[in-house]
Amino acid sequence: MKILVLNCGSSSVKYQLFDMTDESVLAKGIVERVGMTDAILTHRPTGKEKYCHVEPILEHTSAIKVVTNILVHPEHGVIQDVKEIDAVGHRVVHGGEKFSQSTLITQEVKNVLTEYIELAPLHNPPNLKGIAAAESVLPDVPQVGVFDTAFHSTIPRYAYLYALPYTLYQRYRIRRYGFHGTSHKFVARRVAQLMQKEFSALKIITCHLGNGASITAVDRGKSVETSMGFTPLEGLIMGTRAGDIDPAIIPYVMAKEELSLGEVDAMLNKHSGILGVSGIGSDMRDIEKAAEEGHERAQLALEMYRYRIRKYIGAYIAAMNGVDAIVFTAGIGENDPVSRAIIGKQLSFFGVEIDEERNNCRGVEREITTPTSKVKLWVIPTNEELMIARDTMEILMAKE
Ligand code: ADP
Numbered sequence: 174m175k176i177l178v179l180n181c182g183s184s185s186v187k188y189q190l191f192d193m194t195d196e197s198v199l200a201k202g203i204v205e206r207v208g209m210t211d212a213i214l215t216h217r218p219t220g221k222e223k224y225c226h227v228e229p230i231l232e233h234t235s236a237i238k239v240v241t242n243i244l245v246h247p248e249h250g251v252i253q254d255v256k257e258i259d260a261v262g263h264r265v266v267h268g269g270e271k272f273s274q275s276t277l278i279t280q281e282v283k284n285v286l287t288e289y290i291e292l293a294p295l296h297n298p299p300n301l302k303g304i305a306a307a308e309s310v311l312p313d314v315p316q317v318g319v320f321d322t323a324f325h326s327t328i329p330r331y332a333y334l335y336a337l338p339y340t341l342y343q344r345y346r347i348r349r350y351g352f353h354g355t356s357h358k359f360v361a362r363r364v365a366q367l368m369q370k371e372f373s374a375l376k377i378i379t380c381h382l383g384n385g386a387s388i389t390a391v392d393r394g395k396s397v398e399t400s401m402g403f404t405p406l407e408g409l410i411m412g413t414r415a416g417d418i419d420p421a422i423i424p425y426v427m428a429k430e431e432l433s434l435g436e437v438d439a440m441l442n443k444h445s446g447i448l449g450v451s452g453i454g455s456d457m458r459d460i461e462k463a464a465e466e467g468h469e470r471a472q473l474a475l476e477m478y479r480y481r482i483r484k485y486i487g488a489y490i491a492a493m494n495g496v497d498a499i500v501f502t503a504g505i506g507e508n509d510p511v512s513r514a515i516i517g518k519q520l521s522f523f524g525v526e527i528d529e530e531r532n533n534c535r536g537v538e539r540e541i542t543t544p545t546s547k548v549k550l551w552v553i554p555t556n557e558e559l560m561i562a563r564d565t566m567e568i569l570m571a572k573e
Pocket of ligand 1: 509
């Protein structure tokens with residue numbers, strides 16, 4: 174069975190084609206600058222040369238046509254015919270309260286996702302465009318939606334509600350949804366497998382630390398708490414997002430600086446976090462380099478960033494009344510041994526013993542604690558695309 178996984182953003186389409194007989198990647202790539210006359214396709218077929226091409230690609234349907242064309246290309250392709258594609262799995266950011274699991278896309282599903290545009294104005298519209306485009310390019314192929322929010326649908330009500338007037342939840346469904354669910358689910362399942370324990374027997378904390386960052390408590394196979402909330406702004410300090418702040422700061426700053434709603438939204442999402450504190454940028458590599466060279470605010474940004482993660486880990490240990498494993502994933506989680514070591518060392522009260530040598534790794538799957546460490550810390554590269562392909566296959570099998 175061959176499954177095409179699509180992640181459609183406003184100006185990009187990322188793709189991976191899987192052969193699910195052995196979960197191997199046949200090809201992957203990205204179309205960037207969709208909507209422009211100089212859009213770029215970067216195609217990486219497994220076992221063949223990388224191929225790049227620039228051409229005008231003005232909307233998502235053309236972008237997906239470019240993808241299917243390159244997949245069957247005599248020289249750069251990996252399949253003979255698009256008919257070999259059995260299903261398409263789409264990453265969809267917001268599944269609201271309706272979708273607690275991945276689902277086959279029907280007109281009804283699309284209608285609900287259209288309603289959810291209000292909840293995810295930046296993400297759901299391009300996701301929906303991608304679905305419509307894939308349907309028109311591959312008309313008889315089943316399309317499956319895999320939602321970033323779905324894994325968090327098991328969070329109990331006392332944890333997902335905000336202590337606002339209850340009518341706001343009733344009227345507008347204002348609550349914690351959580352994001353990065355596909356990644357948290359992938360690494361949580363994987364750590365159980367690597368520890369040779371039942372997923373349903375473990376208490377796991379998963380730290381997805383990329384440009385966007387979130388942390389999840391997975392209690393015996395279920396997400397019971399996560400740091401992102403109604404939007405992906407809450408929780409950890411991120412590249413350009415503030416994470417948790419006192420909400421009273423917002424009207425205060427708006428009055429003082431004479432900011433509009435749009436401006437204050439941009440401040441919190443685009444000019445805060447690591448960038449806002451350091452004044453340098455949002456890329457962790459630049460911040461670490463500057464900190465090493467003695468840049469004080471870069472050092473402060475790093476201290477704040479790591480402290481926030483540690484504080485959340487402590488809170489989630491309390492939320493689950495214990496923890497067996499803590500997983501680090503995504504760009505920073507996978508590639509930054511210094512942050513992992515600093516966070517790990519300050520968790521010694523809970524029985525965490527970092528193994529410095531084992532921790533000195535990047536992008537590999539590895540336990541990074543000593544054999545005597547009561548709580549196990551792991552680095553596990555995330556693979557959201559594979560998780561989407563697996564869910565898509567499962568839905569296809571159930572359908573048949
Ligand atoms: P996205 O949320 O965009 O998918 P990623 O998961 O790719 O983000 O993570 C991007 C972050 O990972 C950036 O801040 C980048 O600096 C960081 N990163 C990547 N490699 C390293 C590294 N070797 N050391 C420290 N940070 C790294």
